[in-house]
Amino acid sequence: GASATLLLDSFVERGPEGRLTTWSADAVKTGGGWRFTALKQLSSIDGLYRLTLEPAQFDIRNLTLEGTDLVLHMRSGTAHVARAAGGTTALVLRGKGELIFTPADEAERAQLRIFSGEPVLRTGFTEAFVRLNPADLAARVSDGALVARDSGADAGAHRRALAYFDQVAGKTYSLDLQDLSRERWSLVPAQGDMVAEVRTGKYGDLTYARSAGESEDISLFHRASRRNISVYASPAHLERRGRFYSEDDGREYDILDHDIDARLTPAREWIEGTARVRARVTSLAMSTMRLRLAESLVVRSIVSKEHGRLMHVRVIGQNNVIVTLPRPAQKDDLIELEVRYGGRVPSQLPDREVAAVTAQDFEPITIPPEPRWIYSNRSYWYPQAMVTDYATARLRITVPEPLDVVATGVQSGVPIAAPVAPGSAPARTFTFESGTPSRYLSLVVSRFATISSKAIGGGAPATLTVVSTPRQAARARATGEQAEKIFTYYRSLLGTAPYPKLTVVVSESELPGGHSPAYFVIVNQTLPTANVTWRADPVSFDSYPSFFLAHEIAHQWWGQAVSWKNYHEQWISEGFAQYFAALYAGEMNGPAALSGVMRQMRRWALDETGAGPIYLGYRLGHLEGDSRVFRALVYNKAAIVLHMLRRMAGDERFFAGLRRFYEQSLFEKAGTDDFRRVMEAETGLNLERFFERWIYGFGVPTIRVSHTVERNPDGTSAVVVTAQHQGPVYDLPITVEIELASGAVRQAVLVLTAAAGELRVPVEGRVRRVSVDSDSAALARFLR
Ligand SMILES: [Zn+2]
Structure with a gap:
């Protein structure tokens, strides 16, 4: 049968x-x-x-609850508990308490100072909810701190504890079991892990977490602003994993290919999609597969070729889908899933990877910009890996007429009419193939006119296409010419271009800025009627209007083809893109243009460097809500660091090192340590202290400089320049420009790598002028 x-x-x-x-x-x-x-x-x-707060009540006697760098202290008050197998897993503390948070790292202390005015946080609280593993209770909570109340519980106290418990208990370790159960189910924290929700008087709710599964296992989060105050690795964690890490370290699989069919209704910000994901298992055994997908998108089904329909769960408050595999997959197994999903997903707001300046004085504009929708790295508009993952892709995107689509990949053929429900607006399907791996898939939807499309000779075959919103067509032609020059120049610096196609999308917006996923860049043109003052920004260069375009195009190489290992290393993307844009300024308009850009970058870097090291990445300026700090350091200071390295190493070795780094890191995630190793191998320099000071540190040297002219008996002269550090020793180049009476000008570099240094430049003839740090290349304060 x-x-x-x-x-x-x-x-x-x-x-x-x-x-x-x-x-x-x-x-x-x-x-x-x-x-x-x-x-x-x-x-x-x-x-x-299913956590339940027990009616039994405890009196608090001088309670101390400890986590790494955290102490909660409460002299008296009441406690209630919830239990799992093995004992207490949740505590509600109510009373007059004090939270003390004391990270040791200098950069973290600087962040705390920005948040609270002090390098350690010490603040009162009235309620706390703590989740821990029952086995850790004795070690974390001081002896005799919880005394069971004999005289019976106070119903009012229980009611108040319960009200707080109901508010906060669902925020951590909770699962959404979809159709299987409507109730809130909770996991027990692993041993050593802990979460403390703390209701403070001054800062509202603070969340402290220790989670061994994270690369940075300690965090302190401010609920009201939804910002991390602190995130770092504990000493124990650092000892185990070492100083450098990649966000890929813990991943269990590698996505090889995406095949996505999606129908977008931009006016409703609605998407219906079918996504096929092909992945190779990289861990020894994988029993669940975690995918990232916007929480607002509903998963309709997940089917694997091998096992049929698979079960999945979602974690509340996270853009995650956890797919249960019927049996654990083994290392190197191939997994193919088809995910059907749909729902509302908002167009992406400018975020980390977007160079958009801050408007200081924003007024409404009279002409609304052409509607435009961007779905990119922050949208999670398709099922993807938990961290960015290089993969090939095929996208079929359907949008209502008359909208157009530009997406990751090379467009194959012309858009074709798509079947629609009776009575619906006609729609078209656009197909894009990307055979070259990209980190994530992006698309922009608007009305576009094609301005130009041409093959760019002189290197690997590449096509440059320019499209624009209808109103920007006239300006887009000039943009296209600039883009070609920029593209050709970068390709000459690195010898190759990563993607066979680049589409420049000229769009309009209230603010200038852009975005650069693989295969295309979006540049915003401000509308002539936009009444916005945005010039006081680290990335606004008045005399250099093509700066944004040059920065965004550079991201095809830096940021897309070569990516960064984790958020600390974002300067590998932004700093490199910024420096390439500066180099292009020099290429087009001569050395003075480069110096002008470097001088402006230095001013910003000097002003903001106290906020923390380049290595803090997006967290710079995050707490203050001032992204200019981030751009001043991760863009500008990092570009200066590259420029200093170039002046120390010399042009030939510096650019050879860049090419080697690019080739070695192509379609991979790189870090400061990788870059240092390549540059050391290429230049023969020991660059340990250089990167230590400039990338992980956030000081700036003060240097006393002086010069004399020595006259020799034979009629020749020598210019002698001395430089002396007034504090810790930094490695940096100081450019000296000497102008002779004859009008001849020559440059020399004093490479300072010790407490003091001297440069002797023999010259023929009389010296008219000596200028120290003439090109503004050294990030230092000079005493003369
Ligand atoms: Zn950028």
Whole structure:
């Protein structure tokens, strides 16, 4: 007779405990219907608890609760608990308490100072909710701090504790089990892990977390502003994993290819998609596969070729989907999933990777910009890996007429009419193939006119296409000419271009800025009527209007083809793009243009450097809500660091090093340590202290400089320049320009790598002028 194999999901509740299991059931058809012949358990998630705050009440006696760099102290008050197997996993503390948070790292202390005015945080609190592993309770909570109340619980105290518990308990370690259970189920923290929600009087709710699974296991989060105050690796964690890490270290699989069919209704910000993901397992065994997808998008089904329909769960408050595999996949197994999903996903706001300046004085404009929707790296508009992951892709994007699409990849063929429901507006499907790996997939939807499209000779085959919103067509032609010069110049510096196609999308917006995913760049043209003052920004160069374009195009090489290992290393993208844009200024308008740009960058870098090291990445300026700090340091200071390295190493070795770094890191994520190793190998210099000071440190040297002219008996002269550090020693180049009476000008570089240095430049004839740091290349304060 007929037989079938069914996949069954079960959720079993026993008291407060829950267990989620996937079964495989074999059935055969008999005369009286179907009969099960075998039932096999495939996988399960154990240890789920429906947390309940117990009515029993404890009196607090001089309680100290400790986590790494955290102490919660409460002299007296009341406590209630919730239990899992093994004991207490949750505590509600109410009373007059004090939170003390003391990170040791200088950069973290600087962040705390920005947040609170002090390098350590010490603040009062009235309520706290702590989650921990029951086995850790004795070690974390001081002896005798919780005294069971004999005289019976106070109903009012329990009611107040419960009200707080209900507010905060769902915020951590909670699962959404979809159709299986409507209740809130919670996981027990792993041993050593802990979360403390603390209601302070001064800062509102603060969340402290220690999670061993994270590369940076300690964090302190400010709920009201939704910002991390601190994120760092504990000393124990650093010892285990070393100083450098990649966000890829913990990943369990590598996505090889995406194949996406998506229908967009931009006016409603609505997407319906079917995405096929092909991945190779990189961990030894993988029983669940975590994908990233915007929380607002509903997963309709997940099907694998091999196992049929798969179960999934979503974590509340996160853009995650956890897919349960019927049996653990082994290393190097290939997995193919088809995910059907849909829902509302808002167009991306400018974020980390977007060079958009801050408007100081924003007034409404009279002409609205052409509507435009961007779905990119911050949208999670398609199922993707938990961190960016180089993969090839095929996109079929359907939008209503008359909208157009530019997306990652090379457009294949012309858009074709798509089937639509009766009565709906006509729609077209655009297809894009990307055979060259990209980190993420992006698209922009608007009305576009094609301005030009041409092959760019003189290197690997590449096509440059320029499209623009209708109103910007006239300006877009000039933009296209600039783009070609920029593209050709960068390709000559690095010998190659990563992607066979570059589309420049000239769009309009209230603010200048841009975005540069693989295969295309979006540049915003400000509308003539936009009444916005944005010039007081680190990336606004008045005398250099093509700066944004040059910066965005550079991202095809730096940021896309070569990416960064984790957020600390974002300067590998932004600093390099910024320096390439500066180099292009010099290429087009001569050395004075480069010096002018460097001088402006230096002013910003000197002003903002106290906020922290380049290595803090996006967190610079984050707490203050001032992204100019981030741009002043991760863009500008990092560009100066590259320029200093070039002056120290000499042009030939510097650019050879850049090419080597580019080739070695192509379609990979690189870090400061990788860059240092390549530059050391190429230049023979020891650059340990150079990067230590400039990338991980945030001081600026003060240097006393002087010069004399020595006259020799034979009629020749020598210019002698001395430089002396007034504090810690930095490695840096000081450019000296000497003008002779004859009008001849020559340059020499004093490379300072010790407390003091001297440069002797023999010259013929009389010296008219000596200028120290003439090109503004050294990031230092000079005493003369
Ligand atoms: Zn950028």
